C-alpha cells in the first residue's frame with residue numbers, strides 16, 4: 119500500500135515556507151514534515167504514519183519521546199534550564215561519573231561536555247595538540263567528523279564539504295579507510311586488510327611524508343558512518359594501537375554515530391578488544407537533546423583551567439535526558455540492539471539472496487548498511503537504485519537514509535521490536551522490488 123500524494127497539503131505548505139527562511143545548505147532528503155513520534159513510529163503533519171529506520175540519523179536511541187526521558191526533561195526544566203559551565207550541578211557530575219564507568223579503557227576517564235558531535239571532535243583535536251605538544255594528525259578517506267574548520271578538515275566523505283571553504287586546518291593527512299569490500303591497498307600473504315592499512319600508514323605516511331614525532335593523534339570513526347557504514351577488518355585496531363604506542367600517538371575514536379549502544383555494546387571499539395586514548399560521543403547520548411562529550415583518559419585530559427570551555431557544556435536538561443537514556447540503554451536496549459540487530463542481519467541476508475542489486479549487507483547491532491551495486495562482480499555502485507528505494511520506501515511508510523555512494527543505512531531506535539523490524543524489512547523489500555522493476 120502506498121501513501122498517495124506525498125507530501126500532503128500541510129507538508130507542502132510548510133516546505134514552501136521553510137524554503138523562504140531556512141539556509142539552503144541543509145542536505146534535505148525526501149519531504150517528510152514531522153508532527154509527532156512515539157517509539158519507532160512517526161507521523162507527519164498530514165496524519166500519515168511512518169516506521170522509522172533512521173532514528174533521526176542514529177540519534178533517537180530510546181525511541182521518540184520515551185516517557186522516562188520526557189519525565190527527566192520536564193523535572194529538570196522545572197528546577198532550572200541553565201546555569202553555565204562556570205558553575206556546578208549534580209546531573210552534570212552524575213553523567214560524567216556514568217561515562218567514567220562505561221568508558222572503553224581501564225584508566226579513569228574525564229569528560230568535556232559539548233553541544234554537538236562536531237564540538238566533541240573539535241575538543242579532541244585541541245586536547246590532542248595540547249597534551250602531546252605535537253601539531254599533526256592522520257585521518258581517513260570516507261570519514262565524517264562534522265563541519266567546523268577543524269572537524270571538516272578530517273571529513274572526507276564528499277568533496278562538497280570542503281569546496282569553497284579553503285584554507286582548512288593545517289596538518290591533516292588522510293589514509294585510506296580499511297574497507298574490506300572495496301580494498302585499494304595491496305595485502306601481503308597472511309595479512310588482514312586492516313593490518314595492510316596500518317602498514318601503509320607506517321611505510322608510506324610516517325616514513326615518507328610525516329615524521330611520527332610530529333603526529334599528535336590518529337582520528338578515526340570506529341565503524342565508519344556517513345562514508346557507508348563500513349566495519350573495518352578485525353586486525354585493524356590491534357595493529358593501529360601498536361602503531362600509536364610505538365610512536366606516542368594518541369588513538370582518538372569518533373563514536374558519535376557508532377557509540378552509545380548502537381552496535382549492541384556501549385562502544386563499537388569493544389568489538390575489537392582494544393583501548394583508545396580518547397573517544398567522542400554525541401547523537402544517541404541524550405535521545406535527541408543536544409549533547410556531546412569528549413571522553414579521555416585522565417592522564418591525557420591534562421589541560422589547565424581556562425584553556426578550553428563553552429557556555430552550554432553540561433546543559434542541565436541535556437544531562438538529565440542523557441542519564442535517563444543511559445539507564446534505558448543499560449537495562450533494555452543494549453541487549454535489544456544485539457538481538458534485533460542479529461535478527462535483521464539474517465533477514466537482510468535472505469533478502470540479498472533474492473536481489474542481485476544488493477552487493478553486501480554488513481554491520482553490528484542496529485548499525486546496518488546495505489550496499490547496492492550494478493553487478494556483484496564489478497561492484498560498480500548503483501546510486502540510482504539506492505535513492506529510488508529510499509523514495510519508494512517513503513511512499514510506503516518507511517523512513518530510511520542513505521550513506522556512502524550507494525548504501526542504505528538501517529539505524530532505527532535501539533528500542534525497535536522484532537515485529538517492527540519485520541514490518542520495516544517487508545516495506546524495504548517491497549520498495550526495492552518496485553525500484554528494480556522500474557529500472558528493468
Ligand SMILES: Cc1ncc(COP(=O)(O)O)c(C=O)c1O
Nearest residue numbers: 234235236262263264343374375
Ligand atoms: C561520526 C560522526 N562524527 C561527528 C558528527 C558530527 O556530529 P554533529 O552533527 O552532532 O555535530 C557526525 C554526524 O553525523 C558523525 O556521524
